[in-house]
Amino acid sequence: MDLKSTKASPVLADPAPINKSRLGIHSSLLSYSQSGPSFSTSIPTRKKPGKLDDVRSNGWLDAMKSSSPPRKKILKDFNSAEVVSDEAEIAYLSWMIRYPSALNSFQTIVDRARNRKLVVFLDYDGTLSPIVDDPDRAFMSDDMRSVLKSVAKHFPTAIISGRSRDKVFELVGLTELYYAGSHGMDIIFPAKNMLSKNQLNCLKSTDQKGKEVNLFQPASEFLPMIDEVFRNLVEITKDIQGAKVENHKFCASVHYRNVDENSWPVIAQYVHDILKDYPRLRLTHGRKVLEVRPVIDWDKGKAVEFLLESLGFSNRRDVLPIYIGDDRTDEDAFKVLRKKNRGYGILVSTVPKESNAFFSLRDTSEVRILIDRYLVSSYVSLKSGETRFENCLQVQDFLESLVIMAQEDGKRDERSSEACGYDTD
Numbered sequence: 001m002d003l004k005s006t007k008a009s010p011v012l013a014d015p016a017p018i019n020k021s022r023l024g025i026h027s028s029l030l031s032y033s034q035s036g037p038s039f040s041t042s043i044p045t046r047k048k049p050g051k052l053d054d055v056r057s058n059g060w061l062d063a064m065k066s067s068s069p070p071r072k073k074i075l076k077d078f079n080s081a082e083v084v085s086d087e088a089e090i091a092y093l094s095w096m097i098r099y100p101s102a103l104n105s106f107q108t109i110v111d112r113a114r115n116r117k118l119v120v121f122l123d124y125d126g127t128l129s130p131i132v133d134d135p136d137r138a139f140m141s142d143d144m145r146s147v148l149k150s151v152a153k154h155f156p157t158a159i160i161s162g163r164s165r166d167k168v169f170e171l172v173g174l175t176e177l178y179y180a181g182s183h184g185m186d187i188i189f190p191a192k193n194m195l196s197k198n199q200l201n202c203l204k205s206t207d208q209k210g211k212e213v214n215l216f217q218p219a220s221e222f223l224p225m226i227d228e229v230f231r232n233l234v235e236i237t238k239d240i241q242g243a244k245v246e247n248h249k250f251c252a253s254v255h256y257r258n259v260d261e262n263s264w265p266v267i268a269q270y271v272h273d274i275l276k277d278y279p280r281l282r283l284t285h286g287r288k289v290l291e292v293r294p295v296i297d298w299d300k301g302k303a304v305e306f307l308l309e310s311l312g313f314s315n316r317r318d319v320l321p322i323y324i325g326d327d328r329t330d331e332d333a334f335k336v337l338r339k340k341n342r343g344y345g346i347l348v349s350t351v352p353k354e355s356n357a358f359f360s361l362r363d364t365s366e367v368r369i370l371i372d373r374y375l376v377s378s379y380v381s382l383k384s385g386e387t388r389f390e391n392c393l394q395v396q397d398f399l400e401s402l403v404i405m406a407q408e409d410g411k412r413d414e415r416s417s418e419a420c421g422y423d424t425d
């Protein structure tokens with residue numbers, strides 16, 4: 001990922017896969033097709049952690065410290081002009097010149113999308129749900145659920161999350177959507193949409209309603225390995241107060257948001273030591289979370305391409321995909337849409353970040369406004385039964401009321417999520 005670094009540490013640098021330079025493993029051993037080392041089903045006894053110099057020298061600690069920039073408050077006056085409260089706000093406003101607000105740039109999206117069919121892709125944590133301390137309590141608001149249900153009525157809508165597919169479905173609870181869990185390594189889609197190109201990698205299954213569906217799981221052979229690593233991580237971190245380990249089926253994560261910063265080097269070293277035994281797994285950094293995942297050529301960008309193809313939209317000029325997400329794993333999807341000039345990536349962020357997205361939104365309340373007030377209201381139904389994007393609204397007429405709504409929503413969300421912070425991309 002082509003993201004900017006500071007002198008001290010990368011602000012958003014996508015950590016390279018664990019490789020020779022990091023763990024002393026030859027890169028040829030990291031290919032997806034190689035036979036990995038055998039792995040047992042027992043939990044090994046806890047070893048003493050290696051030297052902390054290991055994680056210091058390879059940048060893990062720097063990445064951990066820089067992976068969750070502080071939240072900052074956004075102030076606006078009643079005339080919609082933003083009050084520049086500090087240097088950070090000035091930096092944010094400068095950044096918005098390069099990544100304009102999707103709300104204020106909606107006419108640009110309208111012009112591009114007119115008479116096209118929208119396909120909507122969404123991340124979950126930090127995009128649809130506020131960031132919270134406890135991953136099990138990252139609930140989406142009823143208002144957000146309602147607008148998602150509405151947009152899915154008119155346009156194909158998919159959620160691509162780092163969580164397990166089952167977990168994200170449990171949190172969203174809408175059968176109208178498509179779901180891709182484990183950073184796109186676990187995709188469910190209707191049986192009728194399967195194309196011949198994908199048949200080899202698909203399994204027949206049934207959804208929550210008992211309807212026949214297709215499952216695409218490109219990392220299925222890693223299931224036992226991830227399960228074993230998950231149990232090892234639980235065991236090795238059990239005495240570190242605040243540490244939380246999650247099993248996302250095709251990846252595992254170690255959250256250190258609630259861990260005393262003095263213990264971060266220890267937690268990093270524990271994870272580092274475990275990964276030494278698994279050359280077919282790699283580590284990535286999220287917001288105060290270390291994520292362990294298979295070394296395969298698959299990411300959220302590939303998942304977007306897969307879903308577009310599976311839905312029959314891959315080579316259609318009358319289709320406009322939009323992807324909204326807040327984290328670096330979403331950058332792969334932004335990149336796919338930008339590279340082929342296919343559609344628009346929209347980054348959700350309250351701080352400046354280098355991104356492959358075209359537009360920005362500040363927070364989940366603005367995501368909801370974009371979906372509700374713009375996307376849901378901007379379609380026409382065709383005789384064929386298909387819905388196309390057509391701006392039926394006078395966008396300018398909405399601006400004043402939207403700014404006021406955003407102020408009110410921002411205040412409400414700020415109160416509800418103040419000092420919170422959990423993210424699984």
Ligand SMILES: [Mg+2]
Nearest residue numbers: 125126327425
């Ligand atoms: Mg996220």
